[in-house]
Amino acid sequence: MDSIRIVGGEALKGTVxxxxxxxxxxxxxxxxLLPQGESTFRNVPDLRDIGTTAxxxxxxxxxxxxxxxxxxxxxxxxxxxxAPYDVVRQMRASVLVLGPxxxxxxxxxxxxxxxxxxxxxxxxxxxxxxEAMGAxxxxxxxxxxxxxxxxxxxxxxxxxxxxxxxxxxxxxxxxVLAKGRTTLTNAAREPEVEELARVLNKMGASVxxxxxxxxxxxxxxxxxxxxxxxxxxxxxAGTFMVAAAATGGDALVDGVTLDQLTAVGQKLxxxxxxxxxxxxxxxxAGKPPFVPTDVTTAPYPGFPTDMQxxxxxxxxxxxxxxxxxxxxxxxxxxxxxxxxxxxxxxDVDGRSATVTGPSELQGANVMATDLRAxxxxxxxxxxxxxxxxxxxxxxxxxxxEHIETKLAGxxxxxxxxxxxx
Ligand code: EPU
Numbered sequence: 001m002d003s004i005r006i007v008g009g010e011a012l013k014g015t016v017x018x019x020x021x022x023x024x025x026x027x028x029x030x031x032x033l034l035p036q037g038e039s040t041f042r043n044v045p046d047l048r049d050i051g052t053t054a055x056x057x058x059x060x061x062x063x064x065x066x067x068x069x070x071x072x073x074x075x076x077x078x079x080x081x082x083a084p085y086d087v088v089r090q091m092r093a094s095v096l097v098l099g100p101x102x103x104x105x106x107x108x109x110x111x112x113x114x115x116x117x118x119x120x121x122x123x124x125x126x127x128x129x130x131e132a133m134g135a136x137x138x139x140x141x142x143x144x145x146x147x148x149x150x151x152x153x154x155x156x157x158x159x160x161x162x163x164x165x166x167x168x169x170x171x172x173x174x175x176v177l178a179k180g181r182t183t184l185t186n187a188a189r190e191p192e193v194e195e196l197a198r199v200l201n202k203m204g205a206s207v208x209x210x211x212x213x214x215x216x217x218x219x220x221x222x223x224x225x226x227x228x229x230x231x232x233x234x235x236x237a238g239t240f241m242v243a244a245a246a247t248g249g250d251a252l253v254d255g256v257t258l259d260q261l262t263a264v265g266q267k268l269x270x271x272x273x274x275x276x277x278x279x280x281x282x283x284x285a286g287k288p289p290f291v292p293t294d295v296t297t298a299p300y301p302g303f304p305t306d307m308q309x310x311x312x313x314x315x316x317x318x319x320x321x322x323x324x325x326x327x328x329x330x331x332x333x334x335x336x337x338x339x340x341x342x343x344x345x346x347d348v349d350g351r352s353a354t355v356t357g358p359s360e361l362q363g364a365n366v367m368a369t370d371l372r373a374x375x376x377x378x379x380x381x382x383x384x385x386x387x388x389x390x391x392x393x394x395x396x397x398x399x400x401e402h403i404e405t406k407l408a409g410x411x412x413x414x415x416x417x418x419x420x421x
Contacts, residue, residue, distance in 0.1 A: 002397075003417045004390040004404055006381035008363055012249035012410040016240050018256045018281075019045040019401040020069060021233040024192040026093045027169040028199050028230060029053045032073035033060065033100035034177060035203050035223040042229035044071045045401040048394070052091040056083060060097065075225075079104075085111035085142060091398075092116055095123055098146065099170035102135055103177040106148040112139070117369040119329040125160050125167040132156040133171075133178055155180030155219055163188050163299040168215070169196050176205035178219035187215045190300040191260045195231050202226040232256040235306045235372075236400060237282070238264045242310040243379045243407065245273040245286025246317060251410055254281035263303040267293055267311065271318060288383075289358045292320035297327050309335045309376035315355040316344040317383065325352045335373035338366040342380050342388070360385065367391035371399040378403065382412055389417070 020043035030053065032039045044050060046068035054064040054071070061079040065072040081101050088094040088111040101108035113121065127137050127144065133153040135146045155178050160167060168188040173196075175182035187193070189211055197210030203223035209215045237256035244251035245268060258265055258277050265275045265282070271293040273286040292315065297305040305328035315322040316339060326332045333353055336346050342364050345356040363386035368374040374395045381388030390396070393416070396403055404414045 001391070002393045002419060004378060004393050004396070005415050005417050006363070006378065006388045006390070007413040008361070008382055008384040008386065008388060010247065010382070010411050010413055012244045012247045012251050012382070012407070012412060014410050015252040015254050016406050016410055017254050018232040018237045018240070020230040021045070021192060021195070022047055022049055022399050023165070023235070024195040024230050025050060026053055027096045027166065027173070027192070027196045028228070029057065029071065029073060030096040030100055031173055031196065031199055031203070032057070032062065032225070033075060033079070033097060034104055034173065035225045036075055037225040038072055038074040039225040040227040041071045041073070042227070043069050044230055045069070045233065047401055048398045049091050049093065052087065052094070056087045056094055056097060059084070059087065060101070081105050081107045081109060083108070083110040088113055092121060093166060095126065096166055096170060098126060098144070099130070099173035102130060102146045102148060103153055103174045106151045107146065109143050109145045111143050117334060118332045123167070125162070125164050126170045129158045129167070129171040130174060132158050133174060133182065153178035155182040155217070157183045158185070160184070160186040165190050165193065168193050172196060172200065172207060172210070172215060172217060175217040175219060176200050176207065176223065180219055182217045182219065184215040184217070185213065187213050188299060189213060191231065191234060199226060199228050202228060234260040235304065237261060238304070238307045239310050239375050239379070239400070240406070241268060241275070241282065241284045242307070242314050243382055244284045244410070246288070246314050246379055246383050248287050249410070250285035252278055252281050252283050254279070256281060258282050262301060264307055267295055267303060271314065288317040290314060290318040292318040292322040292357070294323045296325040299328070305329060305332060306372050308332060309372045310379055312336075312346070312353065312355060313339065313376045313379045316346070316357050316359045316361060316380070318355070318357045320357065322355045323352050324355060327351060332370070334368050334370055335376045338368060338377055339380055341366065342384055362386060363388040365389045365391060368395060371395045375400060378407070382407070
């Protein structure tokens with residue numbers, strides 16, 4: 001497995017272009033199961049998770065052509081409706097085929113994703129919603145089997161017990177081909193949900209209210225294929241913003257709107273980082289030590305859990321105590337022990353981590369079992385003295401397109417080392 005070798009100490013300067021959003025692309029590619037014919041998606045990032053989704057859709061009988069940033073998906077007739085364990089265990093987001101398959105084919109059999117490095121992550125809300133729409137759900141041999149006795153889902157009023165991003169996306173995809181009206185309340189408001197709604201509406205669906213907590217969908221008899229360019233990745237952008245600030249740099253993170261990064265921008269400013277809109281991007285400049293800043297993760301528009309680890313690295317460089325509280329996932333502090341090995345002072349108590357800084361981080365061999373935790377270690381490596389090797393870079397490749405090339409473009413001393421991680 002590859003690793004990433006970093007020699008810390010360079011202030012990041014220049015311009016970095018943000019890629020297309022992973023978490024928008026995944027449900028959108030799965031939504032190509034809904035219409036008959038060929039859809040074209042542009043600005044798709046070149047990531048391992050996109051490859052896994054292509055493999056899954058191919059297994060389901062679609063023709064998929066992956067030539068990033070363009071992906072074409074052709075859906076022809078009857079499909080295979082089973083998403084096997086072998087694929088789902090590689091990527092939990094595989095569960096996003098459940099809604100489209102049940103809606104279009106009246107049946108789906110999808111391996112239960114099970115727990116993962118960041119928590120238990122059940123899918124009860126997805127199943128509750130499909131049941132309310134008339135699907136019969138059974139669980140056997142580690143699979144969820146959903147079938148619609150009448151052949152077609154029917155609209156329903158569904159209230160989520162908690163905010164779930166892929167749960168909202170799955171039920172939106174189910175509802176667009178259901179008979180009648182579906183109302184989703186306490187829905188996720190993430191920009192990726194809004195982007196999926198845009199794509200579904202381009203397909204001829206009627207989805208209103210995406211981006212608010214109430215989404216109303218009028219089911220249609222059929223949808224048609226689309227040509228769509230996917231929005232920029234706000235989490236990749238946020239990661240570069242933190243990296244530029246942490247290294248004492250000054251960079252333009254280009255191709256993303258600050259509107260989707262309001263909470264991150266606010267917390268960075270509170271920490272003493274300069275953040276402003278510039279042209280089609282965001283200018284970020286920072287100089288450690290930073291002002292200690294408490295952060296609590298929350299569903300959008302709150303501070304994203306996917307930025308928690310990177311922000312914690314920044315707080316290792318703040319003068320004083322900051323408390324970082326993780327409210328979305330119960331086990332998303334895997335980066336803590338690795339940051340401590342690099343010289344950070346962090347105490348975890350339940351859902352909160354108290355960071356006491358400033359620490360002089362030192363290069364080390366580190367690894368993490370989650371994508372964003374790995375990204376926080378890359379940021380730590382960029383500011384540490386000496387050499388850091390981030391092992392199991394496989395996780396980073398799931399969600400960051402060519403991260404070493406992009407950071408090298410900003411002046412970092414960073415390279416991918418083939419095959420020894
Ligand atoms: N939850 C339930 N039951 C459900 C669904 C969710 O209890 O049926 C719980 C989860 O266990 C969790 C909370 O609700 O505690 C929120 O989970 P959510 O369903 O929103 O997470 P997700 O849809 O599985 C997406 C992103 C994650 C991101 C979270 C939160 C995709 C493909 N994944 O996951 O992204 O952290 O929303 O914003 O969109 C990442 O990119 O690194 C990543 C993990």
